[in-house]
Amino acid sequence: MSTSDGRASVLASDPGLDASLTALFAVDVPANVLDALDDRIRRGLQRWNPGRGRLTRLRPGRRAGVLAILAAALAIGGANGSLRALYTFLAGPFDLPWHRGVELNLSQTVDGYRVTLERAYADATRLALAISVVDERRRPGITQLQAFSTVVTDSSGEYGGIGAVSTPDGAFAAVNVAWKTPAALPLPSGPRAFHVVLPFIRVRDDSTPPPNADDVGWDPWHPVAGPWTFDFEMTVDGGTTVTPDAIADANGIRATVTRLIAAPSIVRVDLRIDGTPGASGWNPVGQVRHDGHVMKFVVGSFEPDGTIALMTDGGVGDPSGHWTVTFAALAPDDDPNGPKPPITPWIVEFDVP
Amino acid sequence: MANVGALANELDRRRVDRDDDLALAARSDPDAFGLLYERHRLAVYRYLRTRTRSDDDAGELTAIVFERALQAIPRYRPSGAGFAAWLIRIARNAAVDSHRRAATAPLDIDLGDIRTAAGPEERVLADEARSSLLAAVAGLPPIQREAIVLRYAAGLTAREIGDVIGRSDQATQKLLSRALATIRETYRVDF
Numbered sequence: 001m002s003t004s005d006g007r008a009s010v011l012a013s014d015p016g017l018d019a020s021l022t023a024l025f026a027v028d029v030p031a032n033v034l035d036a037l038d039d040r041i042r043r044g045l046q047r048w049n050p051g052r053g054r055l056t057r058l059r060p061g062r063r064a065g066v067l068a069i070l071a072a073a074l075a076i077g078g079a080n081g082s083l084r085a086l087y088t089f090l091a092g093p094f095d096l097p098w099h100r101g102v103e104l105n106l107s108q109t110v111d112g113y114r115v116t117l118e119r120a121y122a123d124a125t126r127l128a129l130a131i132s133v134v135d136e137r138r139r140p141g142i143t144q145l146q147a148f149s150t151v152v153t154d155s156s157g158e159y160g161g162i163g164a165v166s167t168p169d170g171a172f173a174a175v176n177v178a179w180k181t182p183a184a185l186p187l188p189s190g191p192r193a194f195h196v197v198l199p200f201i202r203v204r205d206d207s208t209p210p211p212n213a214d215d216v217g218w219d220p221w222h223p224v225a226g227p228w229t230f231d232f233e234m235t236v237d238g239g240t241t242v243t244p245d246a247i248a249d250a251n252g253i254r255a256t257v258t259r260l261i262a263a264p265s266i267v268r269v270d271l272r273i274d275g276t277p278g279a280s281g282w283n284p285v286g287q288v289r290h291d292g293h294v295m296k297f298v299v300g301s302f303e304p305d306g307t308i309a310l311m312t313d314g315g316v317g318d319p320s321g322h323w324t325v326t327f328a329a330l331a332p333d334d335d336p337n338g339p340k341p342p343i344t345p346w347i348v349e350f351d352v353p
Numbered sequence: 354m355a356n357v358g359a360l361a362n363e364l365d366r367r368r369v370d371r372d373d374d375l376a377l378a379a380r381s382d383p384d385a386f387g388l389l390y391e392r393h394r395l396a397v398y399r400y401l402r403t404r405t406r407s408d409d410d411a412g413e414l415t416a417i418v419f420e421r422a423l424q425a426i427p428r429y430r431p432s433g434a435g436f437a438a439w440l441i442r443i444a445r446n447a448a449v450d451s452h453r454r455a456a457t458a459p460l461d462i463d464l465g466d467i468r469t470a471a472g473p474e475e476r477v478l479a480d481e482a483r484s485s486l487l488a489a490v491a492g493l494p495p496i497q498r499e500a501i502v503l504r505y506a507a508g509l510t511a512r513e514i515g516d517v518i519g520r521s522d523q524a525t526q527k528l529l530s531r532a533l534a535t536i537r538e539t540y541r542v543d544f
Contacts, residue, residue, distance in 0.1 A: 017537060024486055025506035029398050033412035037398075040416045041390055044423060045383040149378045149385060158377060199374035200388055223384040225392075227371050 098130055100265055102235075108228045112137040115147060115198055115228040118175075123263035124186035124239030125311070127152060127159060127194065128179050133201055135172040141206035145174040146221065151197045157183030163299065181301075185268075186261050189238025198228040239263030240319040244350040248327075255284070255327055255346040258307065262319035262352075267295055267312040269325055270303075284308060286327035286346075290316055324349050373431035380427045390419055393437060397444050400507035404448040414451055418444045434516030441507050442517050489540040497532035504529060 029037070101121035107114055118130040133147040146166045152159040159180035166176045202221040239261050246257045252275050259270040267288055287296045295312035303309055327346040372392070378385035397418050402411040421443050429439060490501055496518065503514045515525035 017533065017540070020482065020486055020540075021490075021501065021505040021536075024483060024490070025399055025403065025502070027399055027402055029395065029412065030408050033408050037394065037412050037416050041387075041394075041419050044420055045387060048383055048386075048423060149382060151374050151377045161381060197374040199371065199378050199385060202384065221384070223388050225371075225375075225388050227374050 100237075101128065101130065104230075104232055104234075106230045106232060108230065109136065110226045110228055111224065112139070113145075113201060113224065113226075113228075115201065115226070117196065117230050117232070120194070120232070120234055121237070121265065122182075122187060122192065122194075122234065123237035123265050123315070124188075124241065125261050125263045125266050125268045126179050126181055127187075128177065128265075129196065131176040131178060131198070133174050133176065138172050139205075142203060143171050143206070144168050144204035145172070146202040146204075147174065147176045147198055148178065148202065149198050149200050149223075150178045150180065151199060152180045153195045154183070154192060159183055186239055186241045186263075187236050189236055191233055192236050193231065193233045196230040196232075198226055200225045200227075237264045239315075240352070242319070242350075242352050244323075244348075246325075246348045246350040248346040248348045250344040250346050253330070253344075253346070255348060257325050257348045257350070260288075260323065260325075260352075262290075262316045264317060265315040267315055269297070269310045269312075271308045271310060271325075271327075272306065273308065273330065283330065284310060284327040285329045286310075286325065288312060289324040289326070290319070291321040319352050322349070322351050372436035376426060376429050376431060376436050380429075386423060386426060389422075389436065393440055394419070396437065396506075396508045397440060400441060400444055400502065401448060403502050403506050405451075410451075414444070414447050417451075418447050421447065434513045437507075437509060438513035438516040441503065441509060441513070444507075445517060486536070486540050489536040492539065493532055493535060497528055497535070500525065500528045501532050501536075 098119055101119035103119050104117045107116040109115075112135060114134045114136050116132045116134075118132055120130070121128045129150060129152075131147050131150070133145045135142055135145060145168065148164045148166065150164070159182055161178075161180060164176060164178040166174050168174045200223040203224050204220050205222075207222070240263075241259065241261045243259050244257055248255045254274040256272045256274070257269055258272055259268075261268040267290075269288060271284060273284070283300065284297070287294055289295075293316070295314045297310040298313045300308060300310045325348040329344070372389065375385045375389050375392075379389060394415060398411055398415045401414045401418070402408070405411045405414060418440065422440055425443070429436070433439075490498060493501065499518060500514055503509045503517055504511075509517065511525045511529060512522050514520075514529070515522050518525070520528065
């Protein structure tokens with residue numbers, strides 16, 4: 001193309017115009033503006049309190065027990081250096097994907113970080129994943145890895161989070177176990193396709209600033225973006241669901257078992273507490289008995305509709321028979337200085353044919 | 354030969370997938386939101402810089418956008434045009450709110466004091482070309498101007514632009530084509 005005086009017109013063709021328009025708007029953020037912006041967002045994230053419905057709740061005593069387990073696992077991993085051995089050491093409900101799950105051995109590497117879905121297990125109540133992460137480049141400065149960001153979807157939708165645990169095996173590897181709640185409970189028995197994405201992993205390295213007592217948001221981890229994506233199909237173990245709506249009243253407080261899901265690996269009891277004073281959340285301390293077999297609640301979560309979901313450290317095969325759910329006390333969840341309810345047993349009983 | 358258009362669509366889809374994965378994780382994980390912030394802060398800033406009078410104003414509005422996004426992220430659903438479009442919609446609304454509070458008319462294009470990286474000699478030519486292009490963009494009808502800004506400042510695809518301005522993909526493609534044709538007709542830099 002030429003102009004009226006015969007000189008060449010530049011930037012008039014489409015690629016040139018495209019480049020010129022891109023350049024026109026390609027402004028940089030001045031350093032002082034960017035610093036202020038980053039600082040403001042960082043402070044906002046430190047103050048941020050994500051929705052409670054997805055948070056894992058452990059009874060205080062159990063939480064200490066989990067920490068002890070992890071500390072021991074760390075020692076063993078460091079001693080023999082066997083990544084997979086760590087899975088077998090994780091106790092309580094944490095060994096589930098290893099002992100009950102099917103082997104997947106699906107690996108994907110992004111930027112030298114190899115993430116492997118080692119095993120998986122699913123029953124009516126949850127999906128458990130054993131995930132290892134290895135820095136194949138053994139980058140200098142890395143001290144720890146973690147893979148917690150699992151997003152799981154299937155034909156019913158997006159799974160919620162129950163919890164996860166990570167155990168390092170030296171500086172360049174870690175094993176992780178994640179538990180996810182199906183989008184629609186209970187998960188039916190039979191084959192099922194799962195889509196798993198880890199949008200990022202976390203890395204702890206030499207860039208970590210030292211702990212600062214004045215910085216409440218101090219975090220030694222920084223994320224490394226993936227994603228690592230996996231698709232697989234496996235058989236869901238299933239389970240039996242009952243909705244007894246069984247009630248126990250004590251001292252003006254009513255406990256209602258609205259649903260019980262008896263699965264091979266776990267028993268989930270959905271509980272509604274009415275009439276509690278003061279504190280916004282309560283941790284029921286208790287157990288469930290089925291035909292003489294006692295299982296303690298070890299993990300729980302507050303659901304968005306106010307239900308408290310409690311999970312045991314063991315499951316049952318045949319759920320028929322007599323069930324007794326006992327809550328010895330309600331421990332305040334997030335208001336330790338608030339009013340305390342009396343320590344009274346609430347005993348809910350029902351039969352499953 | 355590779356189908357460039359199909360490849361571009363695939364890349365766009367992957368970007369949306371990754372953003373959506375992060376957005377789902379960000380409902381309960383600040384690190385995931387932090388990654389989304391790092392990924393999109395420049396695009397949001399560049400878009401808002403076209404609608405503010407200064408770098409500081411654009412920075413302030415960008416902070417507001419991500420603060421609003423943080424509050425709204427539990428309600429984000431990975432359907433539709435994707436996270437980038439969702440974020441720019443928030444930015445667009447924030448810019449409108451800001452102009453309402455200031456009781457001034459919205460600034461569609463205000464890049465008068467943007468720095469360039471060229472040296473003094475090149476700068477003369479660059480400034481001439483830039484002024485000419487800026488005038489061409491500024492002379493567009495408002496909706497076409499908005500589409501161009503969303504494409505080149507915010508880096509959105511036609512589908513994402515359509516989601517932001519409430520037009521179909523096809524209508525947005527036509528809008529962009531007409532805008533580019535008009536710019537091509539009016540924009541000349543001669544040596």
